Amino acid sequence: MVTTRTPLIAGNWKMNLDHLQAVALVQKLFWALRDAQHEFESVDVTVFPPFTDLRSVQTLVDADKIPFGLGAQDLSVHASGAHTGDVSGAMLAKLACSQVIIGHSERRQDHGETDAVVAAKVQAALANGLVPVICVGETSEDLEKFGASAVPVAQLEQALEGVAAGTEIVVAYEPVWAIGSGQAATPEQAQQVCAALRAVIAEKIGDDAAAATRVLYGGSVKSTNIAAFMREPDIDGALVGGGSLKVDEFASIIRFQKHVGV
Numbered sequence: 001m002v003t004t005r006t007p008l009i010a011g012n013w014k015m016n017l018d019h020l021q022a023v024a025l026v027q028k029l030f031w032a033l034r035d036a037q038h039e040f041e042s043v044d045v046t047v048f049p050p051f052t053d054l055r056s057v058q059t060l061v062d063a064d065k066i067p068f069g070l071g072a073q074d075l076s077v078h079a080s081g082a083h084t085g086d087v088s089g090a091m092l093a094k095l096a097c098s099q100v101i102i103g104h105s106e107r108r109q110d111h112g113e114t115d116a117v118v119a120a121k122v123q124a125a126l127a128n129g130l131v132p133v134i135c136v137g138e139t140s141e142d143l144e145k146f147g148a149s150a151v152p153v154a155q156l157e158q159a160l161e162g163v164a165a166g167t168e169i170v171v172a173y174e175p176v177w178a179i180g181s182g183q184a185a186t187p188e189q190a191q192q193v194c195a196a197l198r199a200v201i202a203e204k205i206g207d208d209a210a211a212a213t214r215v216l217y218g219g220s221v222k223s224t225n226i227a228a229f230m231r232e233p234d235i236d237g238a239l240v241g242g243g244s245l246k247v248d249e250f251a252s253i254i255r256f257q258k259h260v261g262v
């Protein structure tokens with residue numbers, strides 16, 4: 001299937017790298033990609049550093065020499081005020097963040113984020129002009145009990161409650177059992193779930209949005225398996241954890257077209 005969606009390779013650094021290490025990684029990454037401009041221009045790349053690194057990375061991205069998007073890993077449901085430890089969408093927008101990860105399984109697990117909280121965070125992102133990168137995915141228990149699609153589909157339906165037709169979003173399908181395990185989903189299984197998620201997007205925010213939305217796969221993505229995922233019609237990119245922390249590996253993932261042979 002020919003798709004007009006620009007692939008998105010997103011690096012979720014999680015709680016890794018201080019601001020000096022972050023600056024070094026972005027610079028080295030850009031350097032590693034300097035000879036592949038033509039491939040690299042047909043792919044969007046966003047890095048999601050910890051909050052403490054955002055300002056430092058922003059100064060590089062802002063200089064316009066490094067064409068990566070900048071995103072945050074979470075945001076507050078609140079606009080401002082007495083919410084110690086929280087960071088607002090407005091603060092992130094001011095730092096030139098364009099995207100924000102919402103509902104990552106690690107936040108659902110570590111912070112008890114419910115589907116209602118995820119939906120509220122999606123609204124907070126949109127209110128500040130940030131594109132929400134909505135993460136959904138089943139645990140191994142869910143997989144055994146309900147199959148692969150049921151839980152991610154239900155999570156996305158709730159996250160998109162009250163979202164207006166045609167809104168720009170990104171969806172990331174990350175099976176919890178595949179994250180950091182070295183055991184990625186098969187491309188066929190990921191395709192099946194991503195197609196089901198695209199159907200939810202169509203039902204909730206319209207066919208045009210469904211056709212335009214990038215649906216990513218995440219969970220043990222590497223330079224050796226990215227091509228197989230990218231060949232699937234409903235997979236438009238990857239949300240990469242561990243592999244985004246290593247310069248050569250992440251550069252190779254960004255240059256997946258080399259492996260796909262397009």
Ligand code: 13P
Nearest residue numbers: 012179180219220241242
């Ligand atoms: P890994 O790529 O380390 O499996 O992490 C995936 C992930 O959780 C990205 O958000």
